[in-house]
Amino acid sequence: MSVLNKKMPGYRGKIYFWLGIxxxxxxxxxxxxxxxxxxxxxxxxxxxxxxxxxxLPAPPPEIQESFSGVISEIQKPPPPPVDMDRLKxxxxxxxxxxxxxxxxxxxxxxxxxxxxxxYLHRAIExxxxxxxxAVIEKNMDxxxxxxxxxxxxxxxxxxxxxxxxxEDTGYIFDFKKMCxxxxxxxxxxxxxKPTFSSKEYQKYLxxxxxKAIDLGVQSFxxxxxxxxxxxxKNYAPRIVKDIRDYAKEKGVDVVIGAQTGSITDEKYxxxxxxxxxxxxxxxxxxxxxxxxxSSRGSCWALLWNKAYSTxxxxxxxxxxxxxxxxxxxxxxxxxxxxxxxxxxxxLYTFFKQKNMGFMMPYFxxxxxxxxxxxxxxxxxxxxxxxxxxRDESVIGRILK
Numbered sequence: 064m065s066v067l068n069k070k071m072p073g074y075r076g077k078i079y080f081w082l083g084i085x086x087x088x089x090x091x092x093x094x095x096x097x098x099x100x101x102x103x104x105x106x107x108x109x110x111x112x113x114x115x116x117x118x119l120p121a122p123p124p125e126i127q128e129s130f131s132g133v134i135s136e137i138q139k140p141p142p143p144p145v146d147m148d149r150l151k152x153x154x155x156x157x158x159x160x161x162x163x164x165x166x167x168x169x170x171x172x173x174x175x176x177x178x179x180x181x182y183l184h185r186a187i188e189x190x191x192x193x194x195x196x197a198v199i200e201k202n203m204d205x206x207x208x209x210x211x212x213x214x215x216x217x218x219x220x221x222x223x224x225x226x227x228x229x230e231d232t233g234y235i236f237d238f239k240k241m242c243x244x245x246x247x248x249x250x251x252x253x254x255x256k257p258t259f260s261s262k263e264y265q266k267y268l269x270x271x272x273x274k275a276i277d278l279g280v281q282s283f284x285x286x287x288x289x290x291x292x293x294x295x296k297n298y299a300p301r302i303v304k305d306i307r308d309y310a311k312e313k314g315v316d317v318v319i320g321a322q323t324g325s326i327t328d329e330k331y332x333x334x335x336x337x338x339x340x341x342x343x344x345x346x347x348x349x350x351x352x353x354x355x356x357s358s359r360g361s362c363w364a365l366l367w368n369k370a371y372s373t374x375x376x377x378x379x380x381x382x383x384x385x386x387x388x389x390x391x392x393x394x395x396x397x398x399x400x401x402x403x404x405x406x407x408x409x410l411y412t413f414f415k416q417k418n419m420g421f422m423m424p425y426f427x428x429x430x431x432x433x434x435x436x437x438x439x440x441x442x443x444x445x446x447x448x449x450x451x452x453r454d455e456s457v458i459g460r461i462l463k
Contacts, residue, residue, distance in 0.1 A: 142279045144316035145212055146181070147336070147377060150282075151420030153462050155180035156381050158426045159188035160206075161199040161213065165426055167439035167449075168202075174425065174447045174455065176207045179462035182282065184381070184422050187215040187275060190286075191254055193227040193236075193267075196274050203278065214282035215275050217268065219290040220250035221257045229270050236267050243290075256290050259298030272306050276315050284339055285321040296331055303334050320379065325355065325362040329374035338375045340366045341383025341391050342421075348398065348406030350413075358389075367419060378419040380410070384427040386442065392427045396444050396452065397435035404457040411461050423458045 157175060158164055160183055165171040175183065187194055194215075203213070223238045241264035242255035249256055257264045272283060283306060285291060285299075292299055303319055310317040318336035332338060343356040343365060354370045355362035364371060366378050384392035395403060407423065414421040424444060429435075431442045436452035438445025446454035 139279055141314040142212075142281060142316075143210070145281050145318050147318065150182040150212060150318070151377065151379065151418070152415065153179060153181035154184055154379060154420045154422035155182065155425045155462075156185060156422050156427060157183040158185045158216075158428075160186040160426070161202045162186075162188045162192075162194060163198060163202065164188050165439060165443065165445075167445075170439070170447055170449050171426060171445070172202065172205045174445070174449075177455070177459075178208075178425070179459055180208075180211065180423070180425065182212045182214065182422070184214045184282070184379075185216040185284065186213045187280065188218070189216060189221075189271070190218040191220050191222045191250060193222075194271055194275070196230070196278065199275075200278055212282055213278075213280045214284060215272070215280050217272075217283060217285045219256055219286040219288075220254055223247070223253045223255055227267075230274075231270075234266075236270075237263055238267075240264075241267060258293065259291050259302060260293050265298075265302065268302055269305060273309050276306075276310050276313055276317065279315065281315060281317050283317065283319045285319075287324065288321040289324050289326060296328070299331070300334055320377075323364075323366075323371070323375075325364045325371075327370055327374060332371070332375045335376065337377040337379050337420075338366055338371065339379040339381070340364055342380050342410060344382070344391050344394055344406065344410075346394055346397070348395075348402060348409060350410070367414065367417060372417075372419070378414075378417075379422060380414055380419060381422040382424050382427070384429070384444075386428040386430055388430045388433060390430075392424060392444055393430050393433050393435070395424070395435075396429055396433055396437065400453070403452070403454055407454070407457060408461055423462060424454075425458075 155178065157180065160171060160175060187199060221238055221241060223242065225235060225237055225239075227236050227238070228234065229236070241257045241261045243258045246256035248254060259265070275283070288299065306317065306319060320337040320339050321335050322340055323332060323335070323338045324340070326332060342350050343358070343363065344350055351357060351365060352368065354365060354368045356365060366372060366375075366380065372378050382391035382395050384390045387393065395406065398406065411421045411423075425446060426438070427444045429437055429442055429444050433441070436450070437443060438447065438450045438452065444452065446452055446458055448455045
């Protein structure tokens with residue numbers, strides 16, 4: 064007979080009776096919760112037969128206390144100040160390096176990593192396409208060289224298709240509002256020449272230059288600025304000031320340049336830290352010294368001429384290209400290997416003696432029917448030893 068069914072005299076018996084009831088109830092309730100725990104995991108999902116729910120150890124107390132539930136964006140420290148003398152000595156035209164303009168992007172990154180380049184001119188290319196900053200940041204992470212200055216080219220050609228968004232605000236830019244009158248399709252279908260006078264273009268420039276500065280970009284070059292400027296040339300000072308002010312706020316040292324063509328106005332030229340242009344070589348690698356290239360109908364400015372250079376802070380030169388056979392880069396690619404080596408050395412030495420910078424060609428566009436050496440495809444030049452020009456070692460020695 065169960066102890067619970069025995070009659071216990073007086074007060075003591077009642078206590079034992081209720082203790083027994085409590086004990087039985089506790090066993091029953093505990094069993095129910097144990098069975099439920101076996102059937103369900105801690106998140107309420109069914110556990111398969113033969114498995115046990117794993118209880119993870121708690122993180123160290125210091126992690127628990129500091130974790131806020133939101134991963135904050137890691138801010139990059141500001142890059143070192145720009146060394147203008149070094150920029151002129153070790154400048155390289157790395158067109159589209161960060162925007163994947165080169166069809167063989169992996170070799171382009173490797174080429175730059177092997178190089179003695181300090182300044183990567185036009186590493187961000189905006190010709191007809193706005194910059195994708197996720198792609199830019201990804202490619203920055205692939206560049207092993209840390210002591211470099213990245214350049215952004217602010218092109219005189221934009222695409223007119225909409226859809227490009229300010230990732231900070233969600234605002235979608237209207238590119239048709241950025242165009243100069245009567246410049247639609249000037250650079251191909253769905254393109255135009257932008258104008259500084261457009262409020263929409265000003266907003267776009269503010270967005271892309273600020274985002275670039277946030278990533279550590281330190282050089283900004285306006286392509287053929289006379290095509291983007293108004294007749295009174297009164298917009299560039301405001302735009303340049305905005306870039307400088309934002310860079311200062313972020314603690315980033317920047318330099319700003321422009322392709323100024325035949326502009327000689329000292330006040331205007333000295334808005335910029337440098338002016339930039341081509342050299343106008345002939346098939347022998349020689350250059351002229353007049354203010355304008357004699358083989359062109361309009362004044363194709365030779366910026367080392369005193370008409371321009373004495374009114375500018377610094378002058379940067381390169382082998383100009385637009386993909387036509389008479390351009391500097393096309394003429395250069397048709398030369399023999401020894402002639403290319405001599406041409407690069409002569410140009411570099413000539414401009415160095417004038418305290419100007421001659422930037423070495425690391426990527427550029429060629430005429431597809433050029434008939435000379437080429438890079439990853441017939442329409443592109445590269446000095447990489449992976450292709451037919453193989454100017455890499457010569458350039459490396461010059462820039463050492």
